[in-house]
Amino acid sequence: QVQLVESGGGLVQSGGSLKLSCTTSRFSLESYAIVWSRQKSGKPREGVSCIDTRDESTYYADSVKGRFTISRDSAKNTIYLTMNNLKPEDTAIYSCATDMICASTVIAGQRVVIPSGQIGPWGQGTQVTVSS
Numbered sequence: 001q002v003q004l005v006e007s008g009g010g011l012v013q014s015g016g017s018l019k020l021s022c023t024t025s026r027f028s029l030e031s032y033a034i035v036w037s038r039q040k041s042g043k044p045r046e047g048v049s050c051i052d053t054r055d056e057s058t059y060y061a062d063s064v065k066g067r068f069t070i071s072r073d074s075a076k077n078t079i080y081l082t083m084n085n086l087k088p089e090d091t092a093i094y095s096c097a098t099d100m101i102c103a104s105t106v107i108a109g110q111r112v113v114i115p116s117g118q119i120g121p122w123g124q125g126t127q128v129t130v131s132s
Contacts, residue, residue, distance in 0.1 A: 001120050002026045004034075004096050009126030016086050020126060022096035023078040029053060033099040034079045035115055036070065037122065038092035045122075046092075047113030049081060050102035059102045062111045064090075086130045095125035 008020040022034060033052045039045045049070040050059040058070050069082045079096060098120040104113050 003121045004098065004123040006094060006096055006123045006126040009094060009128045011129045011131065012086055014086065014088055014130055014132050016130070017082070017084045018086065018128060020081040020083065020094055020128075021078050022081070022123070023076070025077075029072070029077055029079065029098070030074065033102045033116075034070075034072070034096055035099050035102070035113060035119065036079075036081045036094060036096050037113075037115075038090075038094045038128075039125070040089075040092040045095075047104075047115060048094075050099070050104075050113050051079060052102045057102060059104045059113050060111075061104075061113050065111075083128070086128075088130045088132045091128060091130050093125040093127050095122040097122045 004022050004024050006022050036049045037045050037047045048061045048064050051070045067085045072079045100118040101116050
């Protein structure tokens with residue numbers, strides 16, 4: 001299985017924006033769901049968004065809904081995560097992976113994006129740091 005490659009992270013002030021990219025030159029991302037997750041220091045990985053390239057359906061965790069947008073550019077074989085109105089609590093390493101489907105569930109009243117049992121390997125990730 002092939003890891004995807006993420007880029008676009010950086011240091012930004014609270015309220016700022018960043019656009020992350022997820023791509024690979026090894027195969028087409030068509031016919032996959034692509035999941036973006038983040039891992040904060042000392043915390044478990046958290047799914048934040050997913051796009052199913054077959055029907056363009058999108059999923060968001062409640063923690064980012066209305067601020068983050070997932071999209072794709074088929075010609076560039078790239079999935080983007082546009083992050084607006086960033087908050088210090090968004091600070092994390094952001095990674096992407098292929099999956100067979102997009103899925104979400106509600107935990108403690110909050111919708112979260114979850115991987116299926118066939119998710120691929122997470123990429124190395126890109127660091128996003130939001131200063132207050």
